[in-house]
Amino acid sequence: SAVISQKPSRDICQRGTSLTIQCQVDSQVTMMFWYRQQPGQSLTLIATANQGSEATYESGFVIDKFPISRPNLTFSTLTVSNMSPEDSSIYLCSVGTGETEAFFGQGTRLTVV
Amino acid sequence: GQNIDQPTEMTATEGAIVQINCTYQTSGFNGLFWYQQHAGEAPTFLSYNVLDGLEEKGRFSSFLSRSKGYSYLLLKELQMKDSASYLCAVMDSNYQLIWGAGTKLIIKP
Numbered sequence A: 001s002a003v004i005s006q007k008p009s010r011d012i013c014q015r016g017t018s019l020t021i022q023c024q025v026d027s028q029v030t031m032m033f034w035y036r037q038q039p040g041q042s043l044t045l046i047a048t049a050n051q052g053s054e055a056t057y058e059s060g061f062v063i064d065k066f067p068i069s070r071p072n073l074t075f076s077t078l079t080v081s082n083m084s085p086e087d088s089s090i091y092l093c094s095v096g097t098g099e100t101e102a103f104f105g106q107g108t109r110l111t112v113v
Numbered sequence B: 001g002q003n004i005d006q007p008t009e010m011t012a013t014e015g016a017i018v019q020i021n022c023t024y025q026t027s028g029f030n031g032l033f034w035y036q037q038h039a040g041e042a043p044t045f046l047s048y049n050v051l052d053g054l055e056e057k058g059r060f061s062s063f064l065s066r067s068k069g070y071s072y073l074l075l076k077e078l079q080m081k082d083s084a085s086y087l088c089a090v091m092d093s094n095y096q097l098i099w100g101a102g103t104k105l106i107i108k109p
Helices: none
Strands: A004-007 A011-014 A019-025 A033-037 A043-050 A068-072 A075-080 A089-095 A108-112 B003-005 B010-013 B017-027 B032-037 B044-049 B053-057 B058-066 B071-077 B084-089 B097-099 B104-109
Touching: A004 A089, A004 B097, A019 A089, A019 B058, A033 A075, A043 A068, A043 A075, A043 B097, A075 A089, A089 B058, B003 B044, B010 B017, B017 B032, B017 B084, B017 B104, B032 B058, B044 B053, B044 B058
Parallel strands: A011 A108, B010 B104
Antiparallel strands: A004 A019, A019 A075, A033 A043, A033 A089, A068 A075, A089 A108, B003 B017, B017 B071, B032 B044, B032 B084, B053 B058, B058 B071, B084 B097, B084 B104
16 A cells, blocks of 8 residues: 655635645655546546656646646655636545556645635 | 446435446456545545456445446445445556546435
8 A cells, every 4th residue: 555645735825826736655656646626526637747757648737737746756746837716626646556546645625716 | 438427426324235336438447446535535445346246345345347337336234424425437448547426425314
């Protein structure tokens, strides 16, 4: 199993500002995933972050809006840039490779006002 | 396209049994996962099926039929703490998880 520490757990931000979310894993993992979960909905994959290469973004998500860093095999950050109220959501990081289950961080509840 | 279908909401009585169904159409198949998610919390792993049949784990069981693109999660002896959303997710040929919208389970005393 993997233990993931994600922070902040929640934040209220002004529109037009940026927030960086951090995920720290207690073991080395190849792939980390960033999800968004809007109220009452399921998880939507934003991007896959591999160490040593640029993140791979899903349709509808772009690097300028959601820049991701992956400096080593235990850490990643997701930045939500130039925020608007539509970005209010829960953001989750997860790890899991191949056939292993996905382990999630505690989530970041973001409210943009 | 890829698609996971599960009921939006179900209601059951404490002590009873409930079955949550999930049907899927994906590009390849490398296993099906069930997760439990309490309101305001991250999903937690419940079960993993990659071969046809039933996997039992305590009060929870999960069934898979790959030929039918079908799975169910069976919860027995329901407790109030089982009130949560249950997410079905399929790992496709690229080892990416495709998520269903989740089934909100309401347990009544």
